[in-house]
Amino acid sequence: MNTRLPTEIVASVLAASTVILSLPPLNLPPWAVFVSWAGCFAAGGPRAENLTKLWKTMPIGSTYALLIVLVVQATSGRLSFWGAQADTMATIFLLNTALMYTGRIKAVGFVPGMFFGFSSFFATYFGGWGPIAHNPFTAWIAVIIMNAIGPAYAYLNVKLALPVPNRPRGKGVVTAPAEP
Secondary structure: OOOOEEHHHHHHHHHHHHHHHHHOOOOOOOOHHHHHHHHHHHOOOOHHHHHHHHHHHHHHHHHHHHHHHHHHHHHHOOOOOOHHHHHHHHHHHHHEEEEEHHHHHHOOHHHHHHHHHHHHHHHHOOOOOOOOOOOHHHHHHHHHHHHHHHHHHHHHHHHOOOOOOOOOOOOOOOOOOOOO
């Protein structure tokens, strides 16, 4: 007798647990778990190499986004409205270019993972998530924690659930491979 639950139930229990993580005083961004959880399956599933490349690259993306916020905060306050917009655009252009070039480094060359962290940081910071709303450093810590949990949840989802057979395209929902 198999005592494992269907993947839909396991995934839902894991998803529901993000509510606890998002409660005050930490106010961790629950959706950042979902971004990296889905990203893990988009990268090929919760295999060791995919988990590793996500955990290595998401904090890099978050760090570049943190740098953008810090540079814009330090420079735009003294500028006119349009000057501040030009400054923001130039900062994003320069640091995003650096982020993309960082993707050429083989050890951290998974650019989608960098952008999971990059976009998650901006949503966390500008959305006021984290222990101190709109604080770039606590937003950075919060998003790194929650992005790291996503691939772990992807792994748990596969490990704890009944295997789900792949379904042929056009015959219903295509699911992730059963187990690595």
